[in-house]
Amino acid sequence: xxxxxxxxxxxxxxxxxxxxxxxxxxxxxxxxTALIIIGGYISVPLPFGPVPIxxxxxxxxxxxxxxxxxxxLTSVALYLSLGALGLPVFASGTSGLAVLFGPTGGYLxxxxxLVASVGFIASKGKQSIIRNLIALxxxxxxxxxxxxxxxxxxxxxxxAGALAAGLTPFLPGTVIKITVAVALSxxxxxxxxxxxxxxxxx
Amino acid sequence: MTxxxxxxxxxVLHRMDGRFKLLCMLLLSLSASFASxxxxxxxxxxxxxxxxxxxxxxxxxxxxxxxxxxILILIVFVVNAFNIPGDPIPNFPITSISxxxxxxxxxxxxxxxxxxxxxxxxxxxxPLMTLRNVIEWYLRPLPFVPxxxxxxMINLTFMLIPLIFDNFAEMMKAQKARCVELRKNPIKRINFxxxxxxxxxxxxxxxxxxxxxxxxxSEVRTRAVFKSNxxxxxxxAICLSVFLFVIL
Amino acid sequence: MALLETQDLTHIFPDGTVAIQNINLKFNEGEFxxxxxxxxxxxxxxARHLNGLLKPTKGKVLIDxxxxxxxxxxxxxxxxxxxxxxxxxxxxxxxAEDVAFGPENLNLPVDQVEAVVxxxxxxxxxxxxxxxxxxxxxxxxxxxxxxxxxxxxxxKIIILDEPFTGLDYPGVVQVxxxxxxxxxxxxxxxxxxxxxxxxxxHADRLVILHKGKLVxxxxxxxxxxxxxxxxxxxxxxxxxxxxxxxxxx
Numbered sequence: 001x002x003x004x005x006x007x008x009x010x011x012x013x014x015x016x017x018x019x020x021x022x023x024x025x026x027x028x029x030x031x032x033t034a035l036i037i038i039g040g041y042i043s044v045p046l047p048f049g050p051v052p053i054x055x056x057x058x059x060x061x062x063x064x065x066x067x068x069x070x071x072x073l074t075s076v077a078l079y080l081s082l083g084a085l086g087l088p089v090f091a092s093g094t095s096g097l098a099v100l101f102g103p104t105g106g107y108l109x110x111x112x113x114l115v116a117s118v119g120f121i122a123s124k125g126k127q128s129i130i131r132n133l134i135a136l137x138x139x140x141x142x143x144x145x146x147x148x149x150x151x152x153x154x155x156x157x158x159x160a161g162a163l164a165a166g167l168t169p170f171l172p173g174t175v176i177k178i179t180v181a182v183a184l185s186x187x188x189x190x191x192x193x194x195x196x197x198x199x200x201x202x
Numbered sequence: 203m204t205x206x207x208x209x210x211x212x213x214v215l216h217r218m219d220g221r222f223k224l225l226c227m228l229l230l231s232l233s234a235s236f237a238s239x240x241x242x243x244x245x246x247x248x249x250x251x252x253x254x255x256x257x258x259x260x261x262x263x264x265x266x267x268x269x270x271x272x273i274l275i276l277i278v279f280v281v282n283a284f285n286i287p288g289d290p291i292p293n294f295p296i297t298s299i300s301x302x303x304x305x306x307x308x309x310x311x312x313x314x315x316x317x318x319x320x321x322x323x324x325x326x327x328x329p330l331m332t333l334r335n336v337i338e339w340y341l342r343p344l345p346f347v348p349x350x351x352x353x354x355m356i357n358l359t360f361m362l363i364p365l366i367f368d369n370f371a372e373m374m375k376a377q378k379a380r381c382v383e384l385r386k387n388p389i390k391r392i393n394f395x396x397x398x399x400x401x402x403x404x405x406x407x408x409x410x411x412x413x414x415x416x417x418x419x420s421e422v423r424t425r426a427v428f429k430s431n432x433x434x435x436x437x438x439a440i441c442l443s444v445f446l447f448v449i450l
Numbered sequence: 451m452a453l454l455e456t457q458d459l460t461h462i463f464p465d466g467t468v469a470i471q472n473i474n475l476k477f478n479e480g481e482f483x484x485x486x487x488x489x490x491x492x493x494x495x496x497a498r499h500l501n502g503l504l505k506p507t508k509g510k511v512l513i514d515x516x517x518x519x520x521x522x523x524x525x526x527x528x529x530x531x532x533x534x535x536x537x538x539x540x541x542x543x544x545x546a547e548d549v550a551f552g553p554e555n556l557n558l559p560v561d562q563v564e565a566v567v568x569x570x571x572x573x574x575x576x577x578x579x580x581x582x583x584x585x586x587x588x589x590x591x592x593x594x595x596x597x598x599x600x601x602x603x604x605x606k607i608i609i610l611d612e613p614f615t616g617l618d619y620p621g622v623v624q625v626x627x628x629x630x631x632x633x634x635x636x637x638x639x640x641x642x643x644x645x646x647x648x649x650x651x652h653a654d655r656l657v658i659l660h661k662g663k664l665v666x667x668x669x670x671x672x673x674x675x676x677x678x679x680x681x682x683x684x685x686x687x688x689x690x691x692x693x694x695x696x697x698x699x
Contacts, residue, residue, distance in 0.1 A: 027411045030358030086321035156285045180392045364585050409538035416531045417552040424554040
């Protein structure tokens, strides 16, 4: 019986139209963009420190892990474009070019680097926790490497001030988010890939 | 929660062709970034305030946005006023503030204010669907840009947000009922939110893809029709002359 | 010749689970068929083969005697599928926009899109809500909007997957009336449900699926007494006739 089934499986038509897969990715990109937007509205207070955790960057990390380089980048670019057009999608419902080029703009552009590097590194070769972890750490380093100097320039801060305002308070949160992202990818990613696969051979 | 603060009125700006409106707003935002002299700022402030009045947007609705920006503008002003070296202001008790600093601060603040008002007018007078169609129209001539796909993504994103939010609110209630607040570990707390959220929405989105396929989703589809008239051209001409005035 | 026909339809998921197995069914023009079965009986998977959303592992689906894959767009226009969860199906920001989604996919000219949207909204009685956000509609209204979205494709066959799930009493009545109206206007109706008591009086035929297999197919009054063998509640009380099985007064 099981042999029968497997031969049936290999006989399955694999002539999926590209458009069907494209539609699926279009829908997934929209989902992750929506999640990043919602992440900006959801904040979880930390037991230590005054800065609550905002989940937008967590979802940017997850987007990279799930959608990979190309579609992940599309998703974050869509997010930034919507904000640039004046839709209230940035943290706490702000929007506009003013925010994008304001003091925190570096972090927003940094999301592009974050998702791109996570997507690029994580989707190279076989999935593994270590690879995902490395991807997330490098991605976040790039995020702050843009965000902090940008903050310093726009606000005319010194280095000490820029680090105190733009890096130190967020570090605990970032560590927590990386941990969560790895945990999520371990449980949900295999099934997600499976769905994509079955959608593309169905 | 309103994600898109479109406010329905019957005004010139609401009736304006979306393509022209977006272009005008971009010209004004750019002008604000290039403005260097006092008269530039005055003209720009005059134009955008006029637009705000013509659009008959309720100030109350804008206030929420402005609260955040008010703080931002204040910070920008103060930081600049203190940090830029220069001559002290005559007859002013705080000597660490320089005249040049105050002027730079004011300039930054004015620039931000103008851009914020421009954005408020654009979003307040243009329904999301129009904006989506306008973007599609502008992207059309660009090579290698799948404009319909991008427009669909914008559409889907805004359709998904309220769905996910409802989902999220339900989940939070269910978790509160089981005393999630007692959990101290932030990793666990976040996981309890994100895991079910992602799990459920991924399934749901799969259904959405099937439903779209069932309705023959195609990227070759009916295009929106735009109509422009003399008023649109006139408004564009005004914005263009403001832009030229600023950069020349 | 049957309007829609399945031959040996079989679907096995990549993990080896058999969803449906060797289903042979014919549906004729103008029929009103209720397809019943317990959860996991393969009803939804079956329905998704009828317009080519899922491709069979074995067997085929014919429409007017031709394989549905011959012209998949034409198939999907003819075979409208109303999904179980209307929130998954509604993609527009306003009611009218959502109904326009299908005809816009077909690349119809703008004036034709408008005409067909108007007509479809009138058919389900939602014209006055055309500028509302779908998110703000009641359960019954949402379901009717989903039906309007399908009507805008001018289908011959309408498949409704569990159309009563999650609806309150007025919602069920609204949707029920709508379905009967659709049948009167000449549509072939395939209705998937496990709640026979709400609808069976209006059906010509009852089909029961069980664990992916076709187990019963016949006149409702003949088949219904055996439904409980397959995990579908037998709603008739002593002496009652099938004609009593409706939520319409």
